Amino acid sequence: MPDRARWCVITAVAGLLWFFSTGLAAAAPAPQTVPEPPSDGCITCHRNLGGRLAAPALKIADDIHVRRGFTCTACHGGDAKAPGMEAMDPKRGFVGRPKPADLPAVCGKCHSSPEIMRRFNPRIPTDEVARFQTSVHGQKLSAGDQRVATCTSCHGVHPILAVTDSRSPVFPSSVPATCARCHADAAYMKPYGIPITQYAEYKTSVHGEALLGRGSKQAPACNDCHGNHGAVPPGVDSVANVCAQCHGSQRDLFTRSPHRAAFESMGLPQCTACHGNHQISRPSDEMVGTSPPAVCAQCHQADSKGGVAAKVIRTALEDLKQSTAAAGDLVARAENAGMDMSDAKLPLSDARTQLILARNLAHGLSLREVQSATSEGVGLSRKAADLGRAGLAEIEFRRRGLVAALVVIAVLSLGLYLKTRTTPGP
Ligand code: HEC
Ligand code: HEC
Ligand code: HEC
Ligand code: HEC
Ligand code: HEC
Ligand code: HEC
Ligand code: HEC
Ligand code: HEC
Ligand code: HEC
Incomplete structure (x- = not known):
């Protein structure tokens, strides 16, 4: 064997050996990284005590x-x-079992100290205790009420898990149940006389349905509207900003509508006056108009300026909805009959986008803006409808052409047949 060939064989064998050895190493189970259970005086003794004294150590x-x-x-x-x-x-600093009222100080020893927290995880804020003190929970706790939520009511204890751990009671999809443990318990909340329906309502809302039903990470849990630690109901004039964390365009439109000043002077809550807070349902055009279930009817007579605006907006939305539906129908029929309708689909989809935009613009209460969006949409859907009609006409034309062609063929065949019958054979 020449040198070059021998060299190639050796490299190939070595390569194969390397390949299999790394492949096997990858397939072999990785060494388990179970953390060594910590062990010291406290844990060693408590582990063997049994019951509530052992549970924390175990x-x-x-x-x-x-x-x-x-x-x-x-x-x-x-x-x-x-x-x-x-x-x-x-004398060795033992404090025993901390009482609920002591927790802000016990946990705050580290969690309110930027020096300590920076050493471990600089990204963790150090305002939890300060914010907690401003919440209804914190205020009542300071006033001596031990039944409100404290640090361990929401985070648990033995173990306290990272907030990103899916087993943590404050993991987004678990927050509603964590709050509901107290807030949906009629007997527990009786002394306070506040509603206990938040959880039940939230569960069936667009938000609860998305987070709990479909696991959507974008939908808010209780803490996204109430704050993690500063749990207070948003004030009537700050609701829009709470919602604007995720619904910015509606807030911007609302802010420049006549409703902002009117709601403020009358103490009406922003956003939630029309949408509710815990039981927000999927909006529809029926919300706009002059008779129930339209929300406008709650505050505006049909003949008032607001009532008239409601009617104009609703009519504009209905017109666009009808014209897109009719155009959609024509385009679908032409497509089912075998026509290529890609040209019509673009304006049709743009018309549907105009409908979404017009519904959104309703928050600004500017009739000019809503109507300009809807008339642009109607124009687009007419364009799509024309293309749909042209498609159907083309089909009709081809069908007629086919019939005519068939008739001609039939006549010719008949003529040929008669001719062969009358012509004597050779
Ligand atoms: C030699 C065994 C032993 C050691 C070591 C020990 N404990 Fe205990 N611990 C006990 C027993 C027994 C009790 C129950 C005492 C009682 O009810 O008075 C107890 C009770 C407690 C309680 C509950 C107090 C209460 O009021 O309910 C806490 C908290 C506690 N220990 C924490 C610790 C910590 C922290 C350490 C380490 C610094 C520690 N223990 C070390 C045996 C031990
Ligand atoms: C992050 C803080 C924290 C750590 C760490 C911690 N504990 Fe606790 N422990 C608490 C708090 C707070 C309570 C009071 C219970 C509550 O608020 O729910 C408590 C309660 C207890 C009790 C009383 C349990 C009962 O049911 O009455 C024992 C016993 C105890 N801890 C032992 C321990 C032992 C042993 C360790 C170490 C293995 C430990 N704890 C680690 C915060 C902590
Ligand atoms: C009413 C429930 C509730 C109470 C009471 C509460 N927390 Fe929280 N905590 C939360 C929620 C919810 C989060 C955020 C989870 C997330 O980011 O997804 C959180 C996050 C945290 C974090 C992670 C860093 C951060 O700020 O986001 C720390 C640390 C923390 N809490 C400590 C505390 C301490 C200390 C107390 C007591 C003063 C406390 N918590 C009281 C619900 C609570
Ligand atoms: C001795 C200091 C100290 C005490 C006391 C303490 N913590 Fe912590 N805690 C820390 C440190 C440090 C971390 C950050 C761990 C990391 O992410 O590196 C932490 C992390 C946490 C986290 C997870 C934060 C996250 O971003 O996931 C929560 C929740 C928490 N602590 C709650 C509490 C509660 C509730 C108490 C009181 C019962 C408490 N801690 C007492 C030092 C402390
Ligand atoms: C340990 C029980 C408990 C838990 C857990 C709890 N709360 Fe509370 N909460 C209370 C009590 C008790 C009050 C006081 C009610 C009052 O005085 O109005 C309260 C008050 C409130 C208030 C103020 C209500 C008002 O207008 O007076 C809000 C908002 C609130 N909680 C939100 C939450 C949220 C959000 C969570 C979960 C992240 C939560 N709570 C978890 C017991 C709890
Ligand atoms: C989309 C935002 C949002 C979410 C999510 C939300 N809330 Fe609220 N919540 C509000 C607003 C806004 C108010 C103020 C009520 C008002 O004055 O109109 C409120 C009020 C409250 C109150 C005061 C009593 C009451 O019912 O008026 C409590 C307690 C409360 N919420 C608890 C919860 C709990 C528990 C959850 C989760 C199951 C939750 N909230 C989810 C926005 C929200
Ligand atoms: C943390 C982000 C967040 C916050 C805060 C929030 N929302 Fe939402 N909201 C969402 C998401 C995500 C959806 C879409 C849910 C789905 O997948 O159906 C939604 C859906 C809605 C819908 C239905 C929209 C539709 O087209 O069907 C309305 C109405 C709504 N939210 C109103 C509000 C109001 C009012 C507030 C304040 C009180 C609020 N939201 C606070 C994220 C948020
Ligand atoms: C005057 C009543 C009213 C107020 C106030 C109001 N909305 Fe709406 N909202 C509506 C109506 C009506 C619709 C549905 C329009 C339709 O589908 O025809 C709607 C639709 C929505 C939608 C669905 C998507 C869209 O834009 O069409 C979201 C999200 C929403 N609103 C959020 C908010 C937020 C956030 C606020 C506060 C900044 C708010 N709304 C204030 C009446 C209101
Ligand atoms: C919670 C009560 C409330 C709801 C719901 C409500 N409005 Fe209003 N609206 C007001 C108030 C208050 C004013 C201030 C002027 C007034 O008294 O008419 C106002 C003013 C207006 C104005 C300006 C009128 C003017 O005088 O310039 C328009 C337009 C309007 N609303 C349309 C609507 C439409 C459309 C809806 C339904 C989508 C609606 N409103 C729902 C309370 C409400």
């Missing part, structure tokens, strides 16, 4: 704090190196 391995090298003493104080009961000597 379930702590997943705790975000333990994963970062903290142990029981982070919250309870004491001396983790001492093996006996002296570990829990108050």
Whole structure:
């Protein structure tokens, strides 16, 4: 074998060996990275106590704090190196089981300290306690009410999980149930006399349906509207900004409509006056008009300026809806009959976009803007309808042509047949 060929064989064999060895290594199970269960005085003794005293030590391995090298003493104080009961000597800083009212201070020791938090994770904010103190929960807690939500009511304890952990009680899809534990419990909330329907209503709303039903990550959970820690109902004049986190265009239109000043002076809540707060349902054109279920009818007489505007907007929307529906029907018929209708589909789809735009523009209450959007849409749908009609006419023309051709062929065949019959054979 010549040198070159021998060299090639050797390289190929070596390559194959390398390929299989790495392939096998990849297929072999990766070494398990189960964190070593932490072990110190507190954990060793508590693990063997049984019941409520053992549970914290047995379930702590997943705790975000333990994963970062903290142990029981982070919250309870004491001396983790001492093996006996002296570990829990108050002289060694042991604080025992913190009461709800102590939690903002216990957790805030680190979570309100930028120096400490920066060392571990600079991206975690340090305003949780400050915001909590401004919430209805925090205010009532300071006033001595121990039944409101505190840090562990929402985050759990033993373990406290990262907020991005899908098992965390504050993971977006779990937040509604976490709040509902108290807010949907009639007996628990009785002393406060506030509604307990938020969860039930939210579940069936467009938002609840999207988050809980379809797992949409864009839809808001309770905390997106109420804040993570500053839980207060949005004030009537700040609702639009809450919604605008995700619905900016409606806020902008609302802000320059006559409704903004009118709602403000009458103390009417923005957005939710028409949409509701927890039970927001899918909007429809029936919301616009002068008689129920139109929302405008709640506040405007049919002959008032608002009522007249409602009627004009609704009529404009209905006109465009009808003309796009009619055009859509023509185009579909032509397409089913075998015509290529791509040319008509573009204006048709643009007309539908104009309808979506016009519905959105209704928030600005400018009749000129709504009507200009709808008339542009009507123009586009007429264009599509014309193309649809032309397609159908073409089909009709071809059909007639075919019939004529068939008749001619039939006549010719008959003539030929008669001719062959009358002509004597050779
Ligand atoms: C030698 C065993 C032992 C060690 C070590 C130990 N504990 Fe305890 N711990 C106990 C027992 C027993 C109790 C129940 C005492 C009681 O009810 O008075 C207890 C109770 C507690 C309680 C509950 C107090 C309450 O009021 O319900 C906490 C919190 C606690 N320990 C935390 C710690 C921490 C933190 C450490 C480490 C610094 C620690 N323990 C070390 C045995 C131990
Ligand atoms: C991040 C803070 C934190 C850490 C870390 C922590 N605990 Fe706790 N622990 C608490 C809080 C807060 C409570 C009070 C219960 C509550 O608010 O729900 C508590 C309650 C307890 C209780 C009383 C349980 C009961 O049902 O009465 C025991 C016992 C206890 N902890 C032991 C431990 C042990 C042992 C460790 C370490 C393995 C530990 N804790 C780690 C915050 C913590
Ligand atoms: C009413 C429920 C509730 C209460 C009470 C609460 N939290 Fe939170 N917390 C949340 C929610 C919801 C999130 C956000 C989860 C997310 O980002 O998806 C959060 C996030 C956090 C985070 C992650 C960083 C951040 O700020 O987003 C920390 C740390 C935290 N909370 C600490 C605390 C502390 C400390 C307390 C007590 C002072 C507390 N929480 C009280 C619900 C609560
Ligand atoms: C000894 C300091 C210390 C104490 C006390 C403490 N934490 Fe933490 N906590 C941390 C640090 C540091 C982290 C960041 C871990 C990381 O992401 O690297 C953290 C993370 C968290 C997270 C996860 C944040 C996220 O972005 O996912 C939550 C939730 C949390 N802590 C809640 C609490 C609560 C509730 C208490 C009181 C019961 C508490 N912590 C007490 C230091 C502390
Ligand atoms: C441990 C029980 C508990 C949990 C969990 C809880 N809350 Fe509360 N919440 C209360 C209590 C009690 C009040 C006081 C009611 C009052 O005085 O109006 C309250 C008050 C409120 C208020 C003010 C209501 C008002 O107008 O007075 C809002 C908003 C609120 N909670 C939102 C939430 C949200 C959002 C969550 C979940 C992220 C949540 N709560 C979790 C018990 C809880
Ligand atoms: C889309 C935003 C939004 C979401 C999501 C939302 N809320 Fe609200 N919530 C509001 C607004 C706005 C108010 C103020 C009510 C008003 O004055 O019109 C409110 C009021 C409240 C109140 C005060 C009592 C009441 O019913 O008026 C509580 C308590 C409350 N919400 C809890 C919750 C809980 C629990 C959830 C989750 C199951 C939740 N909210 C989800 C916007 C929201
Ligand atoms: C965190 C983002 C977020 C916030 C905050 C929010 N929404 Fe939404 N909203 C959504 C998403 C996402 C959808 C689409 C849900 C779906 O997939 O059907 C939606 C849907 C809607 C719809 C139905 C739209 C349609 O075309 O069918 C209305 C109406 C609505 N939201 C009103 C509000 C109001 C009013 C508020 C404030 C009180 C609000 N939203 C707050 C994200 C948000
Ligand atoms: C005066 C009553 C009214 C107010 C106030 C109002 N909306 Fe609407 N909204 C409507 C009507 C009516 C529709 C449906 C139009 C249709 O489908 O014909 C609608 C539709 C929507 C939609 C569906 C998409 C769209 O734009 O058509 C969203 C999202 C929405 N509104 C959010 C908001 C937000 C956010 C606010 C506050 C900034 C708000 N709305 C204020 C009446 C109102
Ligand atoms: C919650 C009550 C409320 C609802 C619902 C409501 N409006 Fe209004 N609207 C007002 C108030 C208050 C004014 C201030 C002028 C007035 O008193 O008519 C106003 C003013 C107007 C104006 C300006 C009138 C002028 O005098 O310049 C128009 C246009 C209007 N609304 C249209 C509508 C339409 C269309 C709807 C339904 C989509 C609607 N409104 C729903 C309360 C409401």
